[in-house]
Amino acid sequence: MNDLVIVGHGGLAKEVAFLVEEINRQQPAWRLLGFITDRPDCVGQRQGDYPIMDTDEGLLRRTQDCAVAVAIGQPAALRVVHERLRPNPRLSFPNLIHPDVSGDWARIQLGAGNIALNGATFTTAIRLGSFNQFNPGATVSHDCVLGSYNLVSPGANLCGAVALEDEVFVGAGAVVMQGLRVARGAVIGAGAVVVREITEAGTYVGVPARKL
Numbered sequence: 392m393n394d395l396v397i398v399g400h401g402g403l404a405k406e407v408a409f410l411v412e413e414i415n416r417q418q419p420a421w422r423l424l425g426f427i428t429d430r431p432d433c434v435g436q437r438q439g440d441y442p443i444m445d446t447d448e449g450l451l452r453r454t455q456d457c458a459v460a461v462a463i464g465q466p467a468a469l470r471v472v473h474e475r476l477r478p479n480p481r482l483s484f485p486n487l488i489h490p491d492v493s494g495d496w497a498r499i500q501l502g503a504g505n506i507a508l509n510g511a512t513f514t515t516a517i518r519l520g521s522f523n524q525f526n527p528g529a530t531v532s533h534d535c536v537l538g539s540y541n542l543v544s545p546g547a548n549l550c551g552a553v554a555l556e557d558e559v560f561v562g563a564g565a566v567v568m569q570g571l572r573v574a575r576g577a578v579i580g581a582g583a584v585v586v587r588e589i590t591e592a593g594t595y596v597g598v599p600a601r602k603l
């Protein structure tokens with residue numbers, strides 16, 4: 392069993408703790424030490440069954456090997472936290488995939504630090520960078536290519552050959568239609584249907600999705 396901490400202690404962090412427990416239920420892999428906060432006043436409190444054990448400053452100074460799951464639901468913040476922790480060679484960022492997530496894993500390329508919660512679905516010939524998050528019911532179809540720090544909310548669908556650059560937020564139940572590219576930093580509102588390429592950052596809502 393390897394030590395693992397979860398950065399964050401909000402709702403997503405609770406879900407990632409559940410994910411780790413589910414992975415362990417299938418095959419013991421991780422000793423979940425607790426949550427990491429950016430608020431020193433929270434250290435020592437508990438979140439459910441686990442302590443809020445340290446600050447990100449403390450994690451940065453850690454001298455023992457430790458796996459890290461970054462459970463923050465904002466793409467840009469995901470990148471900032473990763474870049475902050477990366478200098479510590481003791482820290483590693485495993486891909487954490489719920490055991491019930493289906494996918495043609497032999498034909499899916501994964502970087503590091505990706506998180507897929509229960510009920511996400513992948514098909515085949517997919518390339519994922521690092522630190523992407525997939526929530527329950529998110530689907531990622533054939534030939535999708537994702538950069539890093541993207542967040543795909545519950546029930547959102549990426550149709551075939553969609554390309555998300557980096558730091559894209561796809562809201563709950565949104566659809567990105569086949570073959571479309573979405574530019575870095577775009578925010579796609581809940582329930583939006585993206586029918587045209589998104590070429591610049593901004594917030595896009597509605598059916599068809601239009602820039603706010």
Ligand SMILES: CC(C)(COP(=O)(O)OP(=O)(O)OC[C@H]1O[C@@H](n2cnc3c(N)ncnc32)[C@H](O)[C@@H]1OP(=O)(O)O)[C@@H](O)C(=O)NCCC(=O)NCCS
Pocket residue numbers: 464526544545561562563564578579580581582583594595596597603
């Ligand atoms: C799109 C979104 C990011 C916009 O948030 P915001 O910038 O704070 O925008 P506001 O709430 O001020 O809304 C601005 C306008 O857009 C409209 N709007 C907001 N979200 C919308 C949506 N998803 N679809 C259609 N219209 C939307 C509002 O009604 C408002 O319209 P108005 O100016 O005519 O009154 C947000 O509403 C959203 O959909 N977030 C996704 C939430 C989600 O999926 N969470 C999952 C977490 S796992």
